[in-house]
Amino acid sequence: xxxxxxxxxxxxxxxxxxxxxxxxxxxxxxxxxxxxxxxxxxxxxxxxxxxxxxxxxxxxxxxxxxxxxxxxxxxxxxxxxxxxxxxxxxxxxxxxxxxxxxxxxxxxxxxxxxxxxxxxxxxxxxxxxxxxxxxxxxxxxxxxxxxxxxxxxxxxxxxxxxxxxxxxxxxxxxxxxxxxxxxxxxxxxxxxxxxxxxxxxxxxxxxxxxxxxxxxxxxxxxxxxxxxxxxxxxxxxxxxxxxxxxxxxxxxxxxxxxxxxxxxxxxxxxxxxxxxxxxxxxxxxxxxxxxxxxxxxxxxxxxxxxxxxxxxxxxxxxxxxxxxxxxxxxxxxxxxxxxxxxxxxxxxxxxxxxxxxxxxxxxxxxxxx
Amino acid sequence: xxxxxxxxxxxxxxxxxxxxxxxxxxxxxxxxxxxxxxxxxxxxxxxxxxxxxxxxxxxxxxxxxxxxxxxxxxxxxxxxxxxxxxxxxxxxxxxxxxxxxxxxxxxxxxxxxxxxxxxxxxxxxxxxxxxxxxxxxxxxxxxxxxxxxxxxxxxxxxxxxxxxxxxxxxxxxxxxxxxxxxxxxxxxxxxxxxxxxxxxxxxxxxxxxxxxxxxxxxxxxxxxxxxxxxxxxxxxxxxxxxxxxxxxxxxxxxxxxxxxxxxxxxxxxxxxxxxxxxxxxxxxxxxxxxxxxxxxxxxxxxxxxxxxxxx
Numbered sequence: 001x002x003x004x005x006x007x008x009x010x011x012x013x014x015x016x017x018x019x020x021x022x023x024x025x026x027x028x029x030x031x032x033x034x035x036x037x038x039x040x041x042x043x044x045x046x047x048x049x050x051x052x053x054x055x056x057x058x059x060x061x062x063x064x065x066x067x068x069x070x071x072x073x074x075x076x077x078x079x080x081x082x083x084x085x086x087x088x089x090x091x092x093x094x095x096x097x098x099x100x101x102x103x104x105x106x107x108x109x110x111x112x113x114x115x116x117x118x119x120x121x122x123x124x125x126x127x128x129x130x131x132x133x134x135x136x137x138x139x140x141x142x143x144x145x146x147x148x149x150x151x152x153x154x155x156x157x158x159x160x161x162x163x164x165x166x167x168x169x170x171x172x173x174x175x176x177x178x179x180x181x182x183x184x185x186x187x188x189x190x191x192x193x194x195x196x197x198x199x200x201x202x203x204x205x206x207x208x209x210x211x212x213x214x215x216x217x218x219x220x221x222x223x224x225x226x227x228x229x230x231x232x233x234x235x236x237x238x239x240x241x242x243x244x245x246x247x248x249x250x251x252x253x254x255x256x257x258x259x260x261x262x263x264x265x266x267x268x269x270x271x272x273x274x275x276x277x278x279x280x281x282x283x284x285x286x287x288x289x290x291x292x293x294x295x296x297x298x299x300x301x302x303x304x305x306x307x308x309x310x311x312x313x314x315x316x317x318x319x320x321x322x323x324x325x326x327x328x329x330x331x332x333x334x335x336x337x338x339x340x341x342x343x344x345x346x347x348x349x350x351x352x353x354x355x356x357x358x359x360x361x362x363x364x365x366x367x368x369x
Numbered sequence: 370x371x372x373x374x375x376x377x378x379x380x381x382x383x384x385x386x387x388x389x390x391x392x393x394x395x396x397x398x399x400x401x402x403x404x405x406x407x408x409x410x411x412x413x414x415x416x417x418x419x420x421x422x423x424x425x426x427x428x429x430x431x432x433x434x435x436x437x438x439x440x441x442x443x444x445x446x447x448x449x450x451x452x453x454x455x456x457x458x459x460x461x462x463x464x465x466x467x468x469x470x471x472x473x474x475x476x477x478x479x480x481x482x483x484x485x486x487x488x489x490x491x492x493x494x495x496x497x498x499x500x501x502x503x504x505x506x507x508x509x510x511x512x513x514x515x516x517x518x519x520x521x522x523x524x525x526x527x528x529x530x531x532x533x534x535x536x537x538x539x540x541x542x543x544x545x546x547x548x549x550x551x552x553x554x555x556x557x558x559x560x561x562x563x564x565x566x567x568x569x570x571x572x573x574x575x576x577x578x579x580x581x582x583x584x585x586x587x588x589x590x591x592x593x594x595x596x597x598x599x600x601x602x603x604x605x606x607x608x609x610x611x612x613x614x615x616x617x618x619x620x621x622x623x624x625x626x627x628x629x630x631x632x633x634x635x636x637x638x639x640x641x642x643x644x645x646x647x648x649x650x651x652x653x654x655x656x657x658x659x660x661x662x663x664x665x666x667x668x669x670x671x672x673x674x675x676x677x678x679x680x
């Protein structure tokens with residue numbers, strides 16, 4: 001048991017200042033810019049970012065399809081940068097699955113083991129085990145063209161897991177599925193990660209997917225990793241404007257640092273109110289800064305005594321589970337407050353009404369300038 | 370009022386029906402039928418008819434029914450002993466032609482696949498140029514191209530002359546009028562027919578399958594054998610058929626480059642219609658050749674059908 005816990009802390013994939021440059025001269029374009037991150041064993045690590053941020057390039061470099069212009073990839077303490085894909089104990093679930101159309105489901109799953117020249121009995125046993133793992137036993141002899149998208153997805157997973165790789169790479173594997181199937185597969189993936197003990201590196205542009213599934217998320221933009229942290233850290237304490245904007249809805253407010261205190265600061269808002277705010281890691285900002293406040297971490301209050309901000313309700317949008325109040329605050333900028341619906345609680349706020357906004361504890365977070 | 374309207378619409382439908390009488394639609398297919406008849410069914414019918422007639426005195430046919438033509442395809446009469454024997458000369462020629470076509474196909478495949486792969490993996494805007502280069506020889510007459518090869522490899526030709534001048538060899542290497550010359554000529558003529566269909570299927574090949582195979586521990590050879598070849602099978606088969614069939618009937622290359630020492634089916638047929646003055650035999654031989662091709666194709670189609678059922 002202690003092994004497992006120790007294993008959790010051990011680094012599986014170590015990405016050491018990897019850069020990838022495409023083109024030359026004026027066309028020169030850095031897809032990855034000095035990326036360094038240590039991914040732990042059996043971690044569900046997500047690379048999150050918009051298309052073109054370099055997340056797929058990084059995945060391809062880990063798999064061995066592309067080679068870094070600079071930097072190294074280490075796996076379990078071994079430098080694997082120079083190894084071709086077929087010599088890396090890393091398997092990939094491709095975005096469109098890339099299942100071999102000329103083989104059956106079982107042949108697809110057994111392909112990796114066959115290439116590793118495993119004995120026939122072992123291949124048969126492992127394929128059976130994988131089919132059970134992804135709940136596809138009845139479809140073993142079908143061609144891949146004869147099964148549905150969701151089933152293809154599971155076969156692709158089984159095929160990548162069958163050779164028992166140390167690391168499983170998943171390149172937006174759920175993007176082709178409809179919402180209901182995607183939800184099912186999210187749960188399925190977490191279950192498989194737990195049952196196999198394999199390190200999962202997952203690429204997605206879907207922030208919700210990233211938040212629900214990951215142990216840690218790296219938010220990427222323009223070839224850089226802007227923030228690495230647990231879903232809660234990323235969501236509650238975004239330290240970059242892009243991160244805050246990309247994940248969830250956010251209010252941005254100008255503020256001024258009053259005093260610093262460890263990883264906390266007292267800041268002064270434009271309204272004159274003084275609030276506590278979290279600081280980004282290793283940053284000692286001073287002077288004018290921007291803070292973020294999540295819409296659900298603020299509430300509407302009447303009267304100015306408790307209010308950090310004051311404004312007027314410009315729009316009310318009812319979503320069923322919650323209601324969004326769009327406010328115009330004193331300095332003319334917009335601010336959104338999200339309040340959860342409760343049974344029997346009649347909505348007392350009216351359009352055009354003046355009101356105050358109070359931040360919850362720890363709601364404000366200072367961004368890196 | 371309503372009734373008369375109904376009657377009116379009734380007659381309108383009848384009028385429309387008359388003007389577009391479906392019974393005469395087949396007339397529209399006349400041009401297609403005409404072409405089919407003139408260029409496919411017609412000549413075949415002529416050949417089939419000729420094969421059952423007697424040869425004319427100075428070529429042509431005499432309109433007398435006879436199965437001699439067909440008889441002579443497979444048998445010969447020993448005039449000294451009056452016995453019937455298998456026409457071993459014809460069978461030898463048939464065998465030689467089939468093996469030549471077979472080896473040509475194999476050679477074209479060995480050289481054609483890498484060429485097609487090379488073109489298919491070039492950047493998209495360059496591929497047309499490469500394809501263009503592959504098809505350039507088509508623009509020149511076959512005879513001229515064949516004589517050009519002859520000029521290259523004959524004893525006083527380009528290669529031997531320069532090899533001697535450069536001191537690589539003392540005396541010319543006999544290349545012309547050999548199996549090597551025939552193989553070279555056949556390969557040169559038929560390579561584009563192999564490259565183009567294979568290129569077409571390689572171009573459609575999704576290279577993510579190749580990446581997936583690499584990812585699953587397949588080395589380059591395994592990727593080729595287990596993924597690329599199976600997925601481009603249709604192009605390989607199409608190219609092989611396109612090469613095998615004309616190679617079976619080819620006679621210019623074996624004659625010019627092989628020196629006419631070894632007769633091929635094509636030469637034999639040509640001979641019967643020319644100096645041999647035995648048109649019925651020539652016709653029967655042509656139909657035999659066609660039958661071989663048809664049977665081969667039928668077997669292939671049958672196998673494909675069975676494979677498709679498995680899918």
